[in-house]
Amino acid sequence: MASGDLLEGVELISPAEWAKGKVKSAQDYFLLCVQAVANLFRRPFYMGDTMQQADLIGFGSLPIVLAACFFTGAALALNSATTLSRFGAQTVIGQLVSIGIIRELGPVLAGLVVAGRNASGMASEIGSMIVTEQIDAMRALGTDPMKKLVTPRVISTIVMLFFLTILGDFLGLIGGSLVASGLLGLDSREYWSNAWQTLVFSDVFMGLAKPVVFGFIVATIGCYYGLSTKGGTQGVGRSTTEAVVASMILIIAVDVVVTRFLMVLLPS
Amino acid sequence: MLSPTLPVEENKASTPGPRDDIIVFKDVALAFEDNQVLNGISFRLHRGETKAIFGVAGTGKSTILKLVLGLIKPDAGEIYVLGQNVTEMSEQALFDLRRKIGMVFQESALFDSLTVRENVAFRLMEEGGISEQEIEQRVRESLRFVELEHTVDMFPAELSGGMRRRVAIARAIITQPEVLLYDSPTGGLDPVTSTTIVELIVKQRDVYKTSSLLVTHRLQDAFTMATSYFDRGTNKMRPLPPESRAQVPITFLILRDGKIIFDGNVRELKRTTDAYIKEYIS
Numbered sequence: 027m028a029s030g031d032l033l034e035g036v037e038l039i040s041p042a043e044w045a046k047g048k049v050k051s052a053q054d055y056f057l058l059c060v061q062a063v064a065n066l067f068r069r070p071f072y073m074g075d076t077m078q079q080a081d082l083i084g085f086g087s088l089p090i091v092l093a094a095c096f097f098t099g100a101a102l103a104l105n106s107a108t109t110l111s112r113f114g115a116q117t118v119i120g121q122l123v124s125i126g127i128i129r130e131l132g133p134v135l136a137g138l139v140v141a142g143r144n145a146s147g148m149a150s151e152i153g154s155m156i157v158t159e160q161i162d163a164m165r166a167l168g169t170d171p172m173k174k175l176v177t178p179r180v181i182s183t184i185v186m187l188f189f190l191t192i193l194g195d196f197l198g199l200i201g202g203s204l205v206a207s208g209l210l211g212l213d214s215r216e217y218w219s220n221a222w223q224t225l226v227f228s229d230v231f232m233g234l235a236k237p238v239v240f241g242f243i244v245a246t247i248g249c250y251y252g253l254s255t256k257g258g259t260q261g262v263g264r265s266t267t268e269a270v271v272a273s274m275i276l277i278i279a280v281d282v283v284v285t286r287f288l289m290v291l292l293p294s
Numbered sequence: 295m296l297s298p299t300l301p302v303e304e305n306k307a308s309t310p311g312p313r314d315d316i317i318v319f320k321d322v323a324l325a326f327e328d329n330q331v332l333n334g335i336s337f338r339l340h341r342g343e344t345k346a347i348f349g350v351a352g353t354g355k356s357t358i359l360k361l362v363l364g365l366i367k368p369d370a371g372e373i374y375v376l377g378q379n380v381t382e383m384s385e386q387a388l389f390d391l392r393r394k395i396g397m398v399f400q401e402s403a404l405f406d407s408l409t410v411r412e413n414v415a416f417r418l419m420e421e422g423g424i425s426e427q428e429i430e431q432r433v434r435e436s437l438r439f440v441e442l443e444h445t446v447d448m449f450p451a452e453l454s455g456g457m458r459r460r461v462a463i464a465r466a467i468i469t470q471p472e473v474l475l476y477d478s479p480t481g482g483l484d485p486v487t488s489t490t491i492v493e494l495i496v497k498q499r500d501v502y503k504t505s506s507l508l509v510t511h512r513l514q515d516a517f518t519m520a521t522s523y524f525d526r527g528t529n530k531m532r533p534l535p536p537e538s539r540a541q542v543p544i545t546f547l548i549l550r551d552g553k554i555i556f557d558g559n560v561r562e563l564k565r566t567t568d569a570y571i572k573e574y575i576s
Contacts, residue, residue, distance in 0.1 A: 070422065155405075163403035166363050167417050167465075168393035170385070 055250050058176065062246060065170075065177040076178040083144050083179075084186030088193070090143065091136045095127065095194035098135055099201030102126050107210050116212060120220030123202035128225065128233040132195035134281055137240030140187055141273040145248035148179055149269035152252025153262040161253070176249045184241035191237040228292035232285065239284055240277050247273040314341040315374070316473050316505040317362055322371035323552075324357060331357055333552035335371070339473070339507060342543050344499055346508045346516035348574070349549030355509040356400065359475045362507065363395060364388040376472060393417065396466030396504075400477040402458040404450040404465070410437070411446045414465045421469075436464040440494055456487035463494055467502075474498065474506040480515050492518050493531040499543075500524040513575055520544045520560045548574065 039047075106122045152175060155161045164171050199221055207214040251269035255261045317339040324332045331354040339345050347355045360366045361373055364380040373380045378391055404413050414433045418424050437443045440460035450458055459479055466474060476495060480488035492515050498504050500523055510516060518531075520542050525532045534542065539560070546563050548556040548571060556563065556571055566572065 070420075158406070159399050159401060159403040160405055162360070162365055163397070163399055163405070165365055165389075166392055166395070166397040166399075167420065168389045169416075169420050170389060 051254075054254070055246070058172070058250050058253070059242075059246050061172050062176050062180045062249075065173045066181070068173065070173065072174055072178045075174065076182050079178050079182035080186050082147075083140065083182050084190060087136075087140050087143050087186070087190060091139050091190045091194045092197045094135045094139055095132055095198040096201040098131055099123055099127055099198030100205045101201075102131070102198075103202035103205035104209070107205075116210060117216060118220060119202065119206050119210070119212065120217040121224040123206075124199060124221035124224055125229060127198035127202070128195050129229050130281075130285070132198055133191050133233055133236035133240060134277065136187060136191045136194045136237060137244065137277045137281075138274055140183065140190065140241070141244045141247075141277060142270055144183065145244045145251075145269045145273040146266045148245065148248030149251040149255075150262055150266045152249060153255035153265040156253065156255045157258050157262060171253070176245075176253075179249055180242060180245040183245035184238055187237040187241035187244070188234065191233065195233060228288065231292060232288045235288060236281065236284055239280060243276050243280060244273050247276065315339070316341055316343075316376060317507065318372075318374040319358075319361075320372045320374075322361065322368045322373060324354070324361070324366070324368045330552050332361075332368070335549075335552075335554055337547055337554060337557050339505055340543075341505055342503045344495075344506045344508060344519065344544045345547055346510060346519070346544065347547045347549065348510065348513065348516075351511075353549040354552060355549060356477050359397065359477050359507060359509060362473075362475060363392055363397060393421070393469065394472050396469070396471035396474040398459065398462045398466050398474070398476045398479050400481060402450070402455075402462040404458055404461060406450050408449075409446070410442070410448050410450070410453070410461050413450065413461060414468055416465065417469050432468055433464075436468040437461075439467065439497070440464045454487075456483050456490065459483065459487075459491055460494065463491070463498075467498060467504075470502060470504075472505065474504050476506060476508045476510075478509055478511060480510065480512055488512065488515060489518070489531075493524070495519060496522055496531050497524040501526065516544070516546065517560070 102123050103119050106119050107116055110116050110119060110122070152161070155164075155175075161171050164174065199218075202221075203214055203217050206212040206217045248269050251265040251272070255265040257264070315338050319335050319337050322332055322335040323330070331352075335354075335358070337345070347358060349355050357366070361368055362375055362380070364375075364383060364385075368381060371381070375391060376394060380388065380391065383391065404410075405416065408416070411430075411433055412419075414436050415429050418429045418432060433446065434443055437446060440463050442457060442460050442464065445453060445457060445461065450461070453461065463479070479495065480491050483491065495506070495508065496519055499506065499519070508516070508519075521534055521539050522531045523534050523538075523542070524530075542560075545559050546556065547554060550570065555568065556566060563571070563575065
């Protein structure tokens with residue numbers, strides 16, 4: 027087969043055009059974020075839509091977040107036990123699970139689960155509205171889609187991810203506790219006492235600040251890709267996939283930045 | 295036999311003054327990347343007038359409607375809608391103006407997660423300050439106008455294509471806008487359903503005297519509108535006798551290669567010597 031045949035139908039763009047496209051996307055995303063935040067202080071407030079999204083995002087994601095955190099807590103306890111037993115320090119499993127889950131794994135896991143479940147949902151829902159002209163119809167009817175669709179999703183994702191993380195953290199600790207007492211034969215009260223006493227303000231603050239940032243990322247990325255949808259149903263599929271990939275990568279990357287920032291801001 | 299009393303007789307489309315201009319396009323140009331869609335488009339829509347826009351696919355007919363609403367901005371030229379220059383307005387200011395305009399989209403663009411009631415009431419609910427009782431009453435009035443009151447609790451997916459268009463018309467007229475924009479309202483429909491839609495447009499024109507821009511591929515729809523009136527007594531569209539047809543406030547605008555090649559009434563259209571237009575209307 028000739029190389030020309032392989033490239034048939036493939037649209038080649040110059041690196042400069044590619045870079046321009048990326049800068050434009052970043053600019054559009056930034057503007058969407060600014061508008062989403064500014065709309066928090068502008069009427070009308072769509073309380074009904076916000077509650078509906080909160081139900082969809084919060085209660086819909088609850089079982090999977092709890093399950094993910096529970097099993098991660100259990101696995102963390104098991105893995106730590108192997109290493110800690112070499113030093114005869116199995117009793118500090120509670121501390122390790124507590125710090126690991128509350129500072130890092132709880133928020134990240136909950137963020138990734140909600141990103142997988144809801145960034146895709148937002149991108150596909152809004153993307154479908156774009157390709158069927160429902161967004162144009164909304165604008166034509168005098169309603170701002172940014173206020174009606176984006177801001178309620180941002181508020182509800184931030185609030186619900188915050189509470190999902192708290193519940194996820196608790197289930198992660200329970201998972202660790204069951205392994206510590208059931209499989210490793212440690213005293214349950216000692217586990218919980220260690221887990222509780224090791225926590226300081228900066229740990230809890232970090233654990234609760236991250237879901238706020240992650241919630242903002244999930245909602246704005248999901249809405250951004252939905253509103254940028256082009257090319258019919260195929261475009262909706264593409265937006266959905268890109269929204270999940272982008273929000274997951276951003277969560278993991280931003281986690282490093284937020285962790286470092288808060289470590290400097292609130293040294294233990 | 296007496297000629298029917300034309301509701302359109304009150305219309306002054308034939309001798310419009312500056313204040314009668316509902317929509318004004320001045321040298322409007324728009325390109326999508328390398329494709330020049332509109333190139334120096336200028337026309338006026340007068341109060342009470344219906345202007346039917348024709349042209350082959352891709353000539354920018356639907357784009358004109360989106361420009362009127364400010365959904366897209368032109369590269370050059372000015373567009374005035376109800377006296378306001380939409381080319382210079384911010385998105386926030388445009389939302390207020392759009393509340394005075396009704397739009398019927400090509401594929402209806404009903405909100406598929408909302409019921410017919412919620413779709414039709416959307417604009418009233420967004421405006422706020424209107425009691426639920428009044429909203430319900432106005433929704434039912436609008437749906438009665440399009441003879442679909444029984445669908446109030448149904449979802450768009452449960453309706454046929456023609457019914458969806460009629461619900462879209464009900465949604466567009468619920469606030470009695472000053473101007474209505476129809477984007478291929480009969481496209482893809484069978485002849486019987488198309489006639490029902492045309493009848494509704496004529497009804498809106500003759501009963502409420504609403505100015506409108508109508509994008510269509512179907513010349514016969516526009517000719518039906520130009521030769522008919524809505525009889526309130528029988529609640530039906532009736533053909534006009536030939537001597538009364540000149541009073542119907544309908545004009546035709548034909549686009550070709552991004553330019554207007556015809557803008558005039560039905561008599562001027564029939565007298566045209568342009569070979570392309572002759573072929574188009576034959």
